[in-house]
Amino acid sequence: MKTLVLKINEKSPEKDKITKAAEIINSSGLVVFPTETVYGLGASAFDVSAVRKIFVAKNRPMDNPLIVHISKKEEVNLLSSKIPKVAWKLIDEFWPGPLTLVLKKKGIVPREVTAGLDSVAIRMPRNKIALALIGKAGPIAAPSANLSTKPSGTSFKYILEDLNGKVDCLIRGNDSEIGLESTVLDLTGRPRILRPGAITFEQLIKILPNLKIITNSNQPRSPGMKYKHYAPKAEVIIVEGERKRTRLKIKDLIYQFKIKGERFFVVDSENPKKLARDLFKIFRTCDRMGYKHIIVPAVEEKGIGLAVMNRLRKAASKTITV
Numbered sequence: 001m002k003t004l005v006l007k008i009n010e011k012s013p014e015k016d017k018i019t020k021a022a023e024i025i026n027s028s029g030l031v032v033f034p035t036e037t038v039y040g041l042g043a044s045a046f047d048v049s050a051v052r053k054i055f056v057a058k059n060r061p062m063d064n065p066l067i068v069h070i071s072k073k074e075e076v077n078l079l080s081s082k083i084p085k086v087a088w089k090l091i092d093e094f095w096p097g098p099l100t101l102v103l104k105k106k107g108i109v110p111r112e113v114t115a116g117l118d119s120v121a122i123r124m125p126r127n128k129i130a131l132a133l134i135g136k137a138g139p140i141a142a143p144s145a146n147l148s149t150k151p152s153g154t155s156f157k158y159i160l161e162d163l164n165g166k167v168d169c170l171i172r173g174n175d176s177e178i179g180l181e182s183t184v185l186d187l188t189g190r191p192r193i194l195r196p197g198a199i200t201f202e203q204l205i206k207i208l209p210n211l212k213i214i215t216n217s218n219q220p221r222s223p224g225m226k227y228k229h230y231a232p233k234a235e236v237i238i239v240e241g242e243r244k245r246t247r248l249k250i251k252d253l254i255y256q257f258k259i260k261g262e263r264f265f266v267v268d269s270e271n272p273k274k275l276a277r278d279l280f281k282i283f284r285t286c287d288r289m290g291y292k293h294i295i296v297p298a299v300e301e302k303g304i305g306l307a308v309m310n311r312l313r314k315a316a317s318k319t320i321t322v
Contacts, residue, residue: 003164007172010034013132017171022136024169025050030057032145032159033133034173035125037098037182037197038152038280039159040069040142041167042133045079051112051141057166060148065115066141067100067182068122071134079120079139081106087187089207096126098182099199113141119188129173144181151230151280151315154179158284179277180307186214196307198276215310231315232283234265234291238312240298241322249322253295264293272305279311 004024006017021031028050031042041058043050045068055062068079073091076083080103087101105120114120125131134140144152146162153159154176163170183197183204191208193201195215205211237253239246250266257264265286269275286294296312299305313319 001165001168003167004169005160005172006169008129010127010129010173013129015132018129018132018136021133021169021171025133025137025140028053029168030054031133031169031171032153032163032167033127033130033140033142033171034156034176035069035127035130036177037125037180038154038176038178039145039156039173040125040130040140041145041163042069042140042142044137045113045139045141046108046110048110048112051110054141054143055112057163058143058146058148060143062112063115064143065117065121066113066143067184068109068113068120069130069134069140069142070122070124071131073124075124075139076101076103076122079106079109079122080104082188084187086191086207090185090204091124093207094199094203095124096131097124097199098126098178098197099123100182100184100195102184102186102188102194104188119186121184123182127173127177129171133171149231151232151283152181154277154280158280161284175281176277179279179281180304180311183307196310198304198307200303201306202303213306230280230283230311231317232294233287234283234294235317236283236294236296236312236315238296238298238316238319239322240319245322246297249320250295250297253293257293262293263289263291264295265291267294267296269297269299269308272299272303272308275299276304276308279308283315 082104100123109120146153156172178198183199184195192212192214
């Protein structure tokens with residue numbers, strides 16, 4: 001397959017290029033587009049044959065649900081049959097932005113999008129290219145734009161590496177602003193976070209005082225719950241515990257790897273927000289440079305640090321507690 005590459009201005013998306021990409025979506029094609037979280041691999045949310053192509057292109061299990069991206073808040077009504085009042089409070093507070101809401105679905109949403117569940121995950125991104133494309137094409141079902149199990153795509157060069165020749169169109173935008181996928185919040189029963197992200201537990205609990213966090217399930221209601229995710233080829237080693245002991249353990253690991261002649265990389269985790277933005281880039285760079293081990297000091301699991309640790313634990317081969 002020959003893949004069309006469209007370079008689009010993120011501040012002022014060119015209408016003719018957006019129209020071209022939307023025509024591809026509406027012709028059962030696949031388009032990769034930037035968002036503020038990570039790049040997405042999109043198809044028309046109501047086109048079953050196109051949605052199935054997403055799973056083939058990514059080599060993604062069919063029981064892993066997708067997120068439907070919309071461009072207007074009121075489009076939630078097209079997709080969901082039951083929208084609690086608190087959902088509108090959250091929508092007014094956090095949309096457009098990196099918050100996905102899981103709600104009871106309407107019959108119009110194909111089972112291929114929801115992995116056969118009675119719920120649908122919905123979000124409204126704030127990236128101007130994404131909003132313009134969705135506004136022209138209609139709701140778009142999209143997971144992260146990467147091959148299944150690999151680190152999510154946050155930069156166009158990684159998108160090209162993974163999906164050139166596998167999709168109809170790649171939109172070239174800027175690097176992702178946040179670098180981690182959206183927070184997923186289930187509102188079909190008692191509110192619970194299924195995947196942490198840039199909209200934090202601390203922000204959400206102000207609106208949802210009985211909020212819980214559940215990030216693993218054999219029957220996932222959200223992407224990122226069931227399967228190993230985000231992993232580079234290199235072994236990811238998390239070192240957690242009291243800071244002084246953590247530093248000593250990392251020094252010990254460095255010594256061991258040097259003795260063995262094995263290449264390693266130590267991640268700077270002092271700034272969780274920066275680490276969130278750079279984590280998947282670090283993973284991909286280490287693979288490209290042939291590192292065998294990536295050592296990551298754990299960060300405190302509050303704010304965006306909770307999301308960082310969620311992704312690290314999904315990717316890790318080993319966790320050392322000291």
